[in-house]
Amino acid sequence: xxxxxxxxxxxxxxxxxxxxxxxxxxxxxxxxxxxxxxxxxxxxxxxxxxxxxxxxxxxxxxxxxxxxxxxxxxxxxxxxxxxxxxxxxxxxxxxxxxxxxxxxxxxxxxxxxxxxxxxxxxxxxxxxxxxxxxxxxxxxxxxxxxxxxxxxxxxxxxxxxxxxxxxxxxxxxxxxxxxxxxxxxxxxxxxxxxxxxxxxxxxxxxxxxxxxxxxxxxxxxxxxxxxxxxxxxxxxxxxxxxxxxxxxxxxxxxxxxxxxxxxxxxxxxxxxxxxxxxxxxxxxxxxxxxxxxxxxxxxxxxxxxxxxxxxxxxxxxxxxxxxxxxxxxxxxxxxxxxxxxxxxxxxxxxxxxxxxxxxxxxxxxxxxxxxxxxxxxxxxxxx
Amino acid sequence: xxxxxxxxxxxxxxxxxxxxxxxxxxxxxxxxxxxxxxxxxxxxxxxxxxxxxxxxxxxxxxxxxxxxxxxxxxxxxxxxxxxxxxxxxxxxxxxxxxxxxxxxxxxxxxxxxxxxxxxxxxxxxxxxxxxxxxxxxxxxxxxxxxxxxxxxxxxxxxxxxxxxxxxxxxxxxxxxxxxxxxxxxxxxxxxxxxxxxxxxxxxxxxxxxxxxxxxxxxxxxxxxxxxxxxxxxxxxxxxxxxxxxxxxxxxxxxxxxxxxxxxxxxxxxxxxxxxxxxxxxxxxxxxxxxxxxxxxxxxxxxxxxxxxxxxxxxxxxxxxxxxxxxxxxxxxxxxxxxxxxxxxxxxxxxx
Numbered sequence: 036x037x038x039x040x041x042x043x044x045x046x047x048x049x050x051x052x053x054x055x056x057x058x059x060x061x062x063x064x065x066x067x068x069x070x071x072x073x074x075x076x077x078x079x080x081x082x083x084x085x086x087x088x089x090x091x092x093x094x095x096x097x098x099x100x101x102x103x104x105x106x107x108x109x110x111x112x113x114x115x116x117x118x119x120x121x122x123x124x125x126x127x128x129x130x131x132x133x134x135x136x137x138x139x140x141x142x143x144x145x146x147x148x149x150x151x152x153x154x155x156x157x158x159x160x161x162x163x164x165x166x167x168x169x170x171x172x173x174x175x176x177x178x179x180x181x182x183x184x185x186x187x188x189x190x191x192x193x194x195x196x197x198x199x200x201x202x203x204x205x206x207x208x209x210x211x212x213x214x215x216x217x218x219x220x221x222x223x224x225x226x227x228x229x230x231x232x233x234x235x236x237x238x239x240x241x242x243x244x245x246x247x248x249x250x251x252x253x254x255x256x257x258x259x260x261x262x263x264x265x266x267x268x269x270x271x272x273x274x275x276x277x278x279x280x281x282x283x284x285x286x287x288x289x290x291x292x293x294x295x296x297x298x299x300x301x302x303x304x305x306x307x308x309x310x311x312x313x314x315x316x317x318x319x320x321x322x323x324x325x326x327x328x329x330x331x332x333x334x335x336x337x338x339x340x341x342x343x344x345x346x347x348x349x350x351x352x353x354x355x356x357x358x359x360x361x362x363x364x365x366x367x368x369x370x371x372x373x374x375x376x377x378x379x380x381x382x383x384x385x386x387x388x389x390x391x392x393x394x395x396x397x398x399x400x401x402x403x404x405x406x407x408x409x410x411x412x413x414x415x416x417x418x
Numbered sequence: 419x420x421x422x423x424x425x426x427x428x429x430x431x432x433x434x435x436x437x438x439x440x441x442x443x444x445x446x447x448x449x450x451x452x453x454x455x456x457x458x459x460x461x462x463x464x465x466x467x468x469x470x471x472x473x474x475x476x477x478x479x480x481x482x483x484x485x486x487x488x489x490x491x492x493x494x495x496x497x498x499x500x501x502x503x504x505x506x507x508x509x510x511x512x513x514x515x516x517x518x519x520x521x522x523x524x525x526x527x528x529x530x531x532x533x534x535x536x537x538x539x540x541x542x543x544x545x546x547x548x549x550x551x552x553x554x555x556x557x558x559x560x561x562x563x564x565x566x567x568x569x570x571x572x573x574x575x576x577x578x579x580x581x582x583x584x585x586x587x588x589x590x591x592x593x594x595x596x597x598x599x600x601x602x603x604x605x606x607x608x609x610x611x612x613x614x615x616x617x618x619x620x621x622x623x624x625x626x627x628x629x630x631x632x633x634x635x636x637x638x639x640x641x642x643x644x645x646x647x648x649x650x651x652x653x654x655x656x657x658x659x660x661x662x663x664x665x666x667x668x669x670x671x672x673x674x675x676x677x678x679x680x681x682x683x684x685x686x687x688x689x690x691x692x693x694x695x696x697x698x699x700x701x702x703x704x705x706x707x708x709x710x711x712x713x714x715x716x717x718x719x720x721x722x723x724x725x726x727x728x729x730x731x732x733x734x735x736x737x738x739x740x741x742x743x744x745x746x747x748x749x750x751x752x753x754x755x756x757x758x759x760x761x762x763x764x765x766x767x768x769x
Contacts, residue, residue, distance in 0.1 A: 039667065039670070039671050041671050041674060041675045043675060043678050043679060043682055054767065117767070121763045296763070299762070300759045300760075300762055300763075301759070303754060303755060303758070303759040303762050304758075304759035306751065306755045307755040307756070307758050307759060310751075310752055310755045310756075312748050314751065314755070315747070315748045315749075315750075315751030315752045315755060316744050316747040316748045316751055317747075317751065318747075318750075318751035318754050318755060319694070319698060319746065319747030319748060319749065319750035319751030319752075319754065320698055320702070320743070320747045320751075322695065322750060322751070322754050322762070322766070323676075323694065323695040323696075323698035323699045323702075323746075323747065323750060324672075324699060325766060326676070326679070326691075326692070326695040326699075326766060326769060327672045327675060327676040327679075327695060327696075327699045328672070329766060329767075330675045330676070330679055331671065331672065331675055334675065348671070351667065351668050351671050354664065354665075354668050355668040355669075355671070355672055358668075405657075405661070407664075408660065408661045408664035408665070409657075409660065409664075411664035411667050411668070412654075412660035412661070412663060412664050414667075415636075415640050415660075415663055415664070415667060416640065416644065417640065417643060417644070417654040417655070417659075417660050417663060418655075418660065
């Protein structure tokens, strides 16, 4: 049976020094921000904040210097990320690009694409969306049907992408299109493209409102949208290989257990005011899980630092992490005689209301629980 | 892993694979002490990883010891190896000589006390300790108690106790030891050792043993799912079973790193936080994983003939020994609450 490599990592002194810088920065940025705002960390899209983060050198930290990157370690990047998420910073305007779009362009893009795109990401000026899912292609990603048909000088794209978070606010989309239909070989004939969301004609972006009434998802429709040749990312037909690499970047993030931390903090505040056995036990169990998950995440960051492939371990952290995140609102409900609220009541009630409603997405985004468990089962030799 | 750690890992794995057979486990459950196994462990230098080389030990760290303790759980070795390792470490810390032979730890329960009193130059011990691991098989017992205002480590011969046999679900001895002003072989204050050290290090050891046993049941589950066929195909090709085992793999990964973190903290000083986290997290993993791996095995895994129960019955017992998840969670949670919500994250990142 193949083994999982979770190794304890010590953060180097320079990473701990960096932690203090990030904390000082965040304290200054968010003095007095309320827990309800902080709970929305992932959803917060704030270009000015992202530019300030870029100015501090905290985007593209591991990228090569020739494209504006900082050539720092994955462990330092890990510290910046965990501090941002733990503080509930609005990371959406730079986070997707930092985590997966930038690395994908660096890995598969042409020299011209790297020079055009990557420095803007590093400065926190370019926001990216992810163009993978379609109305009939979710977990079965290789079944995408949006067609990119070769024409003189480029491609004409027709079809629809869905669940495209922040497409309405972003500059670029990295999208997976079908350039060729190969019967019975759906993984072939796929190609990735950089799509300029502002300049491309024939693109219509419509909001998809989530169950809580929020707008972050979109439907992105392409009708004879022209994408020039030099916006093709990688070779025709290499899309599947590239997109699985991109998904590995997405899943290898160290953040897949922190989505509910604002609620954990508010629960601790409540229990601290009136400590009893039940409250203490609930908090103890949550903190035991968080302590463990943090070490698992650090271990994945360590693997990246050592050039190892953490696909299996990252899938494991995300599966265990999202299960934990989703347990938090359930535990709060089981413990307290408290109604979750929208915008009235205590901060605990409001954070509880927000996390309760957003929790189902934790085990959907970035690969469903079922897809992840399939990856783990393959790692165990069962598939 | 350190060089010593790798060496210990190889030695212990080879030794357990050869000696901890189904026959040995079954005879042990009938009450036969596995003397040959114990002698091999002592001769292999595996019982005193934390004792200085000058005193006959391996001169290693808690992280080195972790390798051995985890392997003992993985192979469900029916000997008090974890207890002897902890006892040796505590005796060494107090500057006391470590005797050969199995040594156990007492008291196991948070609400039990053994009292040390001075009697001239010597010490005497009184009190009742229940559920003492391998009490009847051990030559000595190590306890830590507050005496003369300091946490004092004491070595007592089990011959000085009145012993009533008992056992846990896995038929491992868990005996009651009654000391009535009994003689102490040696005692000394130990710098850096807390008065609750027995429960603390006992819990840490059980966490590592459970992490090992969890690895074993995952491996057994995967093997069975690959070999067993129903509806014309291996049952491991059914998605429901794949997902059960994927969940167990997550618990195994979490348990391994949680236990290792506690041992690393023990090398660095105060390990109360990490030990609590490990005992809670691994204990939670134990119940869920044992249930799922039994489900994968179907009825055959529920028989005495099959080997799965050697690990699962231990998991059901070990998670409750040296403090259950709920007991440790209350203690951990009270600490977190006392530090307050705004220090939660700072504290986590300092561990």
